[in-house]
Amino acid sequence: MKKFGGPALFLDRSDINTDEIIPAKYLTEITKEDLKPYLLEDLKLPGFDPKSEKTYGAGAVVTRANFGCGSSREHAPWVFEVNGIHVVIAESFARIFRQNMFNCGMAAIELAPAQIDRLFTFADAADATIEVDVANTTLTIKGGGREESMQFEISPFDKALVLAGGWVDYADSKY
Amino acid sequence: MGMTTAQKIFAAHLVDEPFAGTKVLGIDVVMCHEITTPIAIADLMARGKDRVFDKTKIKAVIDHVTPSKDSKTATQAKMLRDWARRHEIKDFFDIGANGVCHAIFPEKGFIRPGNTVIMGDSHTCTHGAFGAFAAGVGTTDLEVGILKGVCAFREPKTIRINLNGTLPKGVYAKDAILRVISELTVNGATDRVIEFGGPIVDAMTMESRMTLCNMAIEAGGTSGICAPDRVTVDYLWPFISDSFASKEAAVAEYAKWASDADAEYDKVIDLDLSNLTPLCTFGYKPDQVKSIEEMAGTPVDQVYVGSCTNGRIEDLRVAAQILKGKKIAPTVRGILSPATPQIYKEAVAEGLIQIFMDAGFCVTNPTCGACLGMSNGVLAEGEVCASTTNRNFMGRMGKGGMVHLLSPATAAASAIEGKLADPRKYL
Numbered sequence: 125m126k127k128f129g130g131p132a133l134f135l136d137r138s139d140i141n142t143d144e145i146i147p148a149k150y151l152t153e154i155t156k157e158d159l160k161p162y163l164l165e166d167l168k169l170p171g172f173d174p175k176s177e178k179t180y181g182a183g184a185v186v187t188r189a190n191f192g193c194g195s196s197r198e199h200a201p202w203v204f205e206v207n208g209i210h211v212v213i214a215e216s217f218a219r220i221f222r223q224n225m226f227n228c229g230m231a232a233i234e235l236a237p238a239q240i241d242r243l244f245t246f247a248d249a250a251d252a253t254i255e256v257d258v259a260n261t262t263l264t265i266k267g268g269g270r271e272e273s274m275q276f277e278i279s280p281f282d283k284a285l286v287l288a289g290g291w292v293d294y295a296d297s298k299y
Numbered sequence: 300m301g302m303t304t305a306q307k308i309f310a311a312h313l314v315d316e317p318f319a320g321t322k323v324l325g326i327d328v329v330m331c332h333e334i335t336t337p338i339a340i341a342d343l344m345a346r347g348k349d350r351v352f353d354k355t356k357i358k359a360v361i362d363h364v365t366p367s368k369d370s371k372t373a374t375q376a377k378m379l380r381d382w383a384r385r386h387e388i389k390d391f392f393d394i395g396a397n398g399v400c401h402a403i404f405p406e407k408g409f410i411r412p413g414n415t416v417i418m419g420d421s422h423t424c425t426h427g428a429f430g431a432f433a434a435g436v437g438t439t440d441l442e443v444g445i446l447k448g449v450c451a452f453r454e455p456k457t458i459r460i461n462l463n464g465t466l467p468k469g470v471y472a473k474d475a476i477l478r479v480i481s482e483l484t485v486n487g488a489t490d491r492v493i494e495f496g497g498p499i500v501d502a503m504t505m506e507s508r509m510t511l512c513n514m515a516i517e518a519g520g521t522s523g524i525c526a527p528d529r530v531t532v533d534y535l536w537p538f539i540s541d542s543f544a545s546k547e548a549a550v551a552e553y554a555k556w557a558s559d560a561d562a563e564y565d566k567v568i569d570l571d572l573s574n575l576t577p578l579c580t581f582g583y584k585p586d587q588v589k590s591i592e593e594m595a596g597t598p599v600d601q602v603y604v605g606s607c608t609n610g611r612i613e614d615l616r617v618a619a620q621i622l623k624g625k626k627i628a629p630t631v632r633g634i635l636s637p638a639t640p641q642i643y644k645e646a647v648a649e650g651l652i653q654i655f656m657d658a659g660f661c662v663t664n665p666t667c668g669a670c671l672g673m674s675n676g677v678l679a680e681g682e683v684c685a686s687t688t689n690r691n692f693m694g695r696m697g698k699g700g701m702v703h704l705l706s707p708a709t710a711a712a713s714a715i716e717g718k719l720a721d722p723r724k725y726l
Contacts (some may be wrong), residue, residue, distance in 0.1 A: 292439060
């Protein structure tokens with residue numbers, strides 16, 4: 125099972141799409157590792173620099189609603205995966221992106237808007253870090269001398285995929 | 300309680316329910332293209348499982364960048380081609396025979412009412428036009444589909460959209476679906492199937508129904524769905540005539556997949572489109588929609604007619620009707636990409652290609668290229684495209700480029716004027 129968490133990257137907008145996560149022109153790469161330098165390259169947000177140390181040092185993403193909408197490209201979860209980001213926390217996800225995350229053994233965690241707002245209160249803390257315990261469905265955020273923990277829900281199937289390391293291993297042993 | 304089309308298809312294809320709410324379905328058609336399939340192939344090879352569950356149920360096409368534009372895309376095409384040959388996949392479409400996946404696979408009669416369909420492409424929802432459950436998936440789901448012929452879903456609820464009235468002159472399926480998306484918003488149908496019905500849908504061709512279902516994903520929908528009927532049977536007849544005594548018999552058989560009258564919907568939305576105007580997106584989300592009357596006059600650098608949304612023969616006919624005897628504005632680059640070789644040939648035979656070329660359009664081979672900014676019509680920074688495609692995300696057709704989604708008629712009118720234009724004055 126993967127490690128879930130690390131320095132938090134806050135992306136404060138809804139409907140961040142797959143073209144913003146990984147532009148189509150990089151879909152010609154045929155290994156996941158080759159995607160590494162292009163993380164969030166076309167995402168334009170105030171104060172956000174895709175090439176910064178903050179972006180490339182992140183271990184978890186916190187964002188708003190309908191994250192990952194658009195294309196079915198699994199290159200979107202993969203560009204997070206090869207950069208060590210194994211968990212995305214959002215108000216909601218587009219279906220295909222969400223399934224792709226779990227299929228890769230990664231976690232797409234949905235929280236109520238009020239809880240997402242709580243996480244965003246840590247956005248200004250330079251040392252904001254999130255640790256996620258998938259088995260016990262809890263997450264903890266620390267930063268700026270504060271700490272908060274919260275419970276989340278994921279479906280039993282999605283949890284099984286994370287524990288199995290992804291859908292190929294799960295399906296291959298079962299079907 | 301009756302069942303929806305999606306519920307009936309789920310019940311008929313259920314292989315396993317490993318947990319409450321998760322349904323593993325047997326898949327009838329697994330479609331593959333050269334962008335999302337090669338990594339699945341490579342992973343299967345690395346696992347020592349380079350197999351396919353059923354070579355007759357796998358369909359493959361090179362469509363996103365074709366002919367290949369560089370070494371990387373040539374490698375992707377080669378990986379798909381070699382794999383298709385190795386596994387004797389008969390329904391593989393390469394240069395000379397290839398076209399946009401969601402146009403060519405229906406054209407070959409591969410999708411039937413009641414089918415389950417997956418592909419590593421978000422616009423797979425198009426095939427729901429045949430009364431199928433058709434969902435875009437990622438590469439891992441595709442890989443398992445290739446290996447095992449199954450895919451897991453949360454059973455989606457169904458949103459029923461009734462399109463009532465009649466479409467006015469100059470208003471088409473594209474305008475109707477833009478109206479629906481503006482109603483639902485970009486995530487209003489997440490984990491939902493969008494079922495289209497009502498008198499406007501009943502009167503639509505299969506091509507128009509595919510345009511409707513194609514953009515279900517732009518509202519977050521898992522699949523679009525239209526009930527199979529006589530129109531469906533007429534379209535499929537060349538492929539199914541051996542299986543049925545008559546078209547009536549086929550209609551009666553396929554009717555079992557239609558939603559029951561007492562089916563339970565998540566939501567029912569009635570839209571009377573009798574007064575709808577041609578529509579056009581603004582901004583960078585497909586639910587940002589305005590009347591062309593409000594948008595007219597916005598200068599455009601490029602006009603694109605093509606894609607899995609609007610690259611079919613009826614789309615070319617509509618655009619050609621407006622372009623006939625006219626020239627596009629000198630400030631505009633017009634690009635037409637017929638979605639399949641068959642459409643291209645029909646367009647030649649009907650004189651449509653001549654009309655497009657006389658008007659000043661460049662005609663490319665069938666490919667997805669321009670729609671996602673990969674080839675054959677990429678925008679430069681700051682450029683604007685009036686496009687019959689499905690997605691207007693920032694940079695979708697090229698970094699820093701802006702896309703206005705609209706119908707083929709509105710695209711043609713806009714090409715003539717060099718700015719967004721109302722097509723009704725040309726009809």
